[in-house]
Amino acid sequence: MYGSPCPHSPSPFFFLSISKLHILLHPSLSLPRASCMAQDDQDMGLALGLSLGSGAHNQREPPSQAACTLEPSLTLSLPAAVSDSGLTTTTPPPPLLVAAGVKVKREMRAQEEEYEYEYERALYSVQASSVVDDDEGCNSRKKLRLTKDQSALLEDRFKEHSTLNPKQKVALAKQLNLRPRQVEVWFQNRRARTKLKQTEVDCELLKRCCETLTEENRRLHRELQQLRALSHPGFFMATTLPAATLSICPSCERLAAAGASPTADRTNNVKPPASHFFSPFAKSAAC
DNA sequence: GTGGTCAACGAGGCCG
DNA sequence: CGGCCTCGTTGACCAC
Numbered sequence: 001m002y003g004s005p006c007p008h009s010p011s012p013f014f015f016l017s018i019s020k021l022h023i024l025l026h027p028s029l030s031l032p033r034a035s036c037m038a039q040d041d042q043d044m045g046l047a048l049g050l051s052l053g054s055g056a057h058n059q060r061e062p063p064s065q066a067a068c069t070l071e072p073s074l075t076l077s078l079p080a081a082v083s084d085s086g087l088t089t090t091t092p093p094p095p096l097l098v099a100a101g102v103k104v105k106r107e108m109r110a111q112e113e114e115y116e117y118e119y120e121r122a123l124y125s126v127q128a129s130s131v132v133d134d135d136e137g138c139n140s141r142k143k144l145r146l147t148k149d150q151s152a153l154l155e156d157r158f159k160e161h162s163t164l165n166p167k168q169k170v171a172l173a174k175q176l177n178l179r180p181r182q183v184e185v186w187f188q189n190r191r192a193r194t195k196l197k198q199t200e201v202d203c204e205l206l207k208r209c210c211e212t213l214t215e216e217n218r219r220l221h222r223e224l225q226q227l228r229a230l231s232h233p234g235f236f237m238a239t240t241l242p243a244a245t246l247s248i249c250p251s252c253e254r255l256a257a258a259g260a261s262p263t264a265d266r267t268n269n270v271k272p273p274a275s276h277f278f279s280p281f282a283k284s285a286a287c
Numbered sequence: 288g289t290g291g292t293c294a295a296c297g298a299g300g301c302c303g
Numbered sequence: 304c305g306g307c308c309t310c311g312t313t314g315a316c317c318a319c
Contacts, residue, residue, distance in 0.1 A: 143315035144294060163308090184307090185295055192309075193293090289319085296313075302306090 146186070150176045154183070158190050 146154070157164070157172060164172065164187055166180075173180040 143317095145316075146294080166306095182294080186293095188308075189293070189295085195309090290317105291319105292315100292317080294313105294315085296311105298310085298312105299308100300310105301308075303304105 154186055
């Protein structure tokens with residue numbers, strides 16, 4: 001399995017070792033990461049912990065004291081219409097309105113954009129004010145490592161639903177102090193990992209099935225040769241013919257060579273009935 | 288230095 | 304046509 005491409009998987013990343021798969025299945029096995037984030041779910045504000053950094057901080061290392069003490073003063077208000085459960089606290093539009101669905105959708109999009117804007121603004125203010133950053137600026141792609149708590153909550157939500165609607169996405173992003181886009185990307189990547197894992201399982205199953213069938217095929221061939229030897233002592237032709245050219249006549253249950261001349265019966269000077277020469281693919285119509 | 292992991296991105300397809 | 308998805312890839316980060 002690990003040395004050849006799988007016939008039903010075009011992915012180049014298909015063949016992973018079991019140990020890697022284990023890590024895939026159990027993200028909690030990853031190294032503990034320092035969490036310096038505010039976890040107050042009741043607070044509508046966005047507390048800016050280390051996880052909000054652009055990647056300049058290595059989150060697998062303990063947070064610096066300066067960064068932690070900076071945190072409490074950096075809060076901002078989120079759109080009040082967004083609750084933790086993902087439901088809006090504003091009065092929903094009348095259901096009979098034709099454009100109600102569109103309106104709600106646009107409101108959600110607006111909330112998401114507003115949240116993104118506030119997030120970016122807060123992030124920028126942190127970077128511009130006091131948090132130590134490198135000289136590469138904000139444009140370079142930085143690697144963000146989610147904290148253990150963030151990953152755990154995301155995993156929990158993924159177990160409930162592998163996809164998120166916009167409300168859930170915004171609410172979860174707020175709860176995790178992440179951008180909705182980050183939550184969206186995490187779910188996309190998580191679905192991809194799930195699919196990859198399932199493909200591996202399926203391929204392993206097929207491999208075992210193939211091995212079982214191969215062994216069964218060998219066993220049946222041996223059994224067939226033994227039966228030939230018992231029922232036709234001295235009849236060597238049948239045992240020397242390739243197995244693919246042999247078939248069992250469904251009516252008399254005797255061996256016949258598909259497409260071959262009636263050599264066997266000629267040895268006894270008995271012309272076999274025409275029905276004994278049949279294709280192995282048309283056994284039902286043979287006799 | 289190298290390989291693995293994973294957040295993030297872009298392309299392209301599907302759907303309401 | 305916008306939004307969301309999958310797929311393939313990139314790049315940062317880490318362990319060895």
